[in-house]
Amino acid sequence: MSILIDENTKVLAQGLTGxxxxxxxxxxxxxxxxxxxxxxxxxxxxxxxxxxxYGSVKEACQQHQVDASVIYAPPLSTKEAVIEALGAGLKLIVALAEFVPRHDTAVIAAAARENGAVVVGCNTNGIISPGKSKLGAIGGDDPSEVFAPGRIGVVSRSGGMSAELSLAIKRGGLGVSTCISMGGDVIPGNPMVDYIQRFVADPDTDAIVMFGEPGTKAEHEVAAYLRTKACTKPLIALLAGEFQENYPQGVSFGHVAAMINDVEDTVSAKRKMLSAAGAVVVNSLGEIPLKIREQLGS
Amino acid sequence: MFTLTEDLTKAFLSDLGLPVPQGLAFVKSGEAARYAGTLSSGAVVKALIPTGRRGKAGAVVLTDTPEEVKAAAGRLLGTEVHGFAVEKIYVESKVEICREFYLSFSLDSFPGQILISSSGGVDIEETHARDSASVIRGDIDPIKGVNKKQARYLWQQAGVTGDELAEVVSATTSLYDAFVKADAVMMEINPLVLDSDGAVSIVGAMLAIDENGLPRHPDWAEIADGSLIASWRKFNARELSVSEANRKIKGGAVRYTELDGDIALLVGGGGAGLLQHDMMLAIGGRPANHTDTNPGAGIEEKFKVTIRAIFDNPNVKCLLVSFNHQQLTHCARKAQPLAEILRERNVNTQEFPIIVRLVGPGEEEAKEILDEFPGLTYLPFDASLDDAVRAAVDIRNAMENVK
Structure with a gap:
């Protein structure tokens, strides 16, 4: 298995003609x-x-069985496209566009919660269950170069890093059950902790790797979940952007969401918090497969 | 995110029919004084800079006569306040203040927050430190917005009643609509004033705008540019050249921030750039700059400007060009502009070390493009980002040892 998508997931592409x-x-x-x-x-x-x-999601859903939608709409049309997909009853939506206005992303996040749906993104390169299915540009034209099938769940705030984490896992002789680029925006459609809970519930995922950054409370929510002791699988966390702490608050060197507005949102604070809650915090890509093996005793 | 200056903020609010005091921006003290003479009340003269806490810095002056306006304007113009050069001043009509409230909306995270207090006119941090119970906070449902019911509930908690309650509730919902319409991530109204007639007046107003909302506000595009590190320090000439290229050339995006080290970084992809920077510091390397890039048509031109800036930086001793696996973007789109600038600048790659870690589609072609530069190290596919950073730091350290 995997989470969210597999070889049977039937997908509608909004903006297919672009x-x-x-x-x-x-x-x-x-x-x-x-x-x-x-x-x-x-x-x-x-x-x-x-x-x-088709001219509308509703019409498409009348003609086909559809499980998920991938949205190629431009930034200013993305909100409307997501709302349309949610309105047609879809429960998995991957909204790829970067530069979606913050207020639109807030509406998307609220609407996703109201409808009990998962909206991956915005500002994502997609999700992949290696060897089965992928939605979005993730992996490009030859995903097998980076993504090997396996039993490690990956969730990353950076699309580029989702590839690097998966490559490190592959080089360590392991593979990925599902890799999620959750999106680099301040307000993602679905919170990081939800993906981790899904990996914990997935019988075919043995361990989880996450990539965090400065800014937002995504990692705090993960730490709070770990403290409930409900996470029964090893969680390896790589966090980057500690150097930003050498510069004034409100400066971002990477994703918009990587702006530090609060001392608790720094990478060093997040590392401490995750480590205290039971995550295995690493500082380089090379450590990832080693720590997974150590944790799984394999 | 960028902060709108007070003149633009108030013009925006005024256009939406919200009650702001009459005011205008000036570059000359004489014109400011003439304008003040046309106002029916005294005037407030403020340094027009994109930041708050101007009162404390002495950059807000209350005046009663045009002569005082001229003197205050003359005193403020040309000075520096909180690191910003005062090139303009804002002159507005003085309001008879009866009561002062505080109101802000923010969208730093989900859900957004509304913050109110019946003690306005001072920094909200101070109010909170003095009496935390007087600051009332509420979550904003982005679908419903802030409606009259929620606004009334919050202001009642803040102890506001009667006619005053009706006035501030109505202002609150209208200001929330303006907050959304502006694509703002932060709106602070401090003070929100009730004047001697019991009418609302928006005396202090600050708006921080989400850059992603700019296509809906073309008038503000020019102001947004270059504000990213403005709160920290001004751009130098090289940073400015990249910032200008970003604005003028369509497609993609590059950010370039100089730091005090000597290993230039041409890195990108948000997270991969952050990771490499951290790793470099951890093993004793010192980045000369940070870059971040968004691929997109036109990115090659922006890359060229960035690479030129790197070579113009006199502190740079070597260069690390290293990106996450490109997945979809062709590697040649990064190799080509690098090759072009190396040729243009006649860089002796035997003496100036360059480490390249560029993997993904078009990797072979990228290698061929860079093949003509002897001494340039193109790392093999198996090299990770960790390896790339280590290679750059090692080579920099080796240079030190040769000396």
């Missing part, structure tokens, strides 16, 4: 993702990669 949607979908289809149709308002009736395109 350049990014068409190219990404081609790579996904080649990887094995079951994209069943596309939606672009005003372009119902077209075909892309031999897939039918």
């Amino acid at each position: 350049a990014q949607g068409t190219r990404d979908a081609e790579f996904c289809l080649r990887y094995g993702t079951k994209i069943v149709c596309g939606v672009t308002p005003g372009k119902g009736g077209l075909e892309v990669h031999n897939l039918p395109v």
Whole structure:
């Protein structure tokens, strides 16, 4: 198994007719993702990669069984596209666009919670269950170079780092059950801790690797969850951006969300907090497979 | 995030029909004084800089006559307040203050917060330190917004009643709508004033805007540029060149911030850049700068400007070009601009060490492009980000030993 997506997940692509949607979908289809149709308002009736395109999500869902939507809409249309997918009853949505306005991301996060849905993103390169399915640009045209199938769950606040973590796992002779780029925005559609809980519940995930950054309370929520002792699997945490503490608050050198507004949001504070709560905190990629093996006794 | 100056903030609020005192920005003290003469009341003269706490810095002056306005303006213009050069002053009509409240909305995290207090006019941190119970906080539901019911509940908790309650409740919901409309991540109204007629007046107003909202506010685009490290220090010429390229060239994004080390970093991808920077410090390397990049059409041109800035920095002794596995972006799109600037600047790569870790699609082509530069180290696919940082620090240390 894996979390959120596998070889049976039937996917709708919102914005399939755009350049990014068409190219990404081609790579996904080649990887094995079951994209069943596309939606672009005003372009119902077209075909892309031999897939039918509908004018609305509702119409597409009447014609096909759909489990998830991947959204290629531009930043200013993303909120509307997510709301449309939620309205049609979809429970897994991957919203890829970067530069979605903060107020829109807040509405998306609230609407996802109201509908009991998972919105991955915004500002993500997607999710992948290696060897089964992927949504978004994650892994590019040859995901197997980076992502080996296996039993380690990965969740990262950085899309680029989701690849590096998975590559480190692969080089250590291990593989990934599902890798989630949760999105680099201040307000993600779904909180980091929710992915970790899903990995804990997944019988085919043995250990979890997370990548954290300065800013936001994502890691605090993970630490609070660890303190409940409900996390029955080893959690390896790599956090980057400690150097930002040498500079004034309110300066971000990376993702917008990596801006420190509060001393508790620094990487060193988060490292301490996670470590005290029971996570294995590492400082380099090379340590990741070693610590996984040590924790799993393999 | 960038802070709007008071003139733009108040013009925005005024356009939405919100009650702000009449005011205008000036660069010359004489014009400011003439304008003050047309106001029906005395005037307040303020240094127009994108930050708060101006009162404490002596950058807010209450005046009664145009002569006083001229003197105050002349005194403020050309000075520096909280690190910002005062190039403009704001002159506005003085309001008869009867009561002062505090109101702010923020969207630093989910859910957003509304903060109110019946003690306005001083820093909210001070109010909180003196009497934490007087600061009332509420979560904002982004779908419902801040409605009259929630606003009334909060202001009642703050002890406001009767006609005053009706006035501040109505101002609160209108200001929340403005907060959303502005794509603001922070709106602070301090003080929110009830004047001698019992009417609301927005005397202190500060707005911090989300850059992602800028396409909905084209008028503000110019101001947003370069504000990122403005709260810390001003850009130097090299940083400014990258910042300008970012604004003028369409597509992608590069950020370049100089630091005091000697190993230049051309790194990116948010997290991978942060990780490498931390690792470098941990093993004794000193970055000469930090960069962050968003790929996108046009990024090559921005890269060139950034690489030029790196070579213009006299402290730089070697260069690490290292990115996370590119996944979708072709490696040549980073190698090509590097090669072009190395040629343009006639960089002797035998003497100036360059470490490149660039893996993913187009890796072979990227290697070929950089093949013409003897001494440049293109790390093999198996090299991790850890390895790349170590290689750069090792080579820098080796240079030290040769001397």
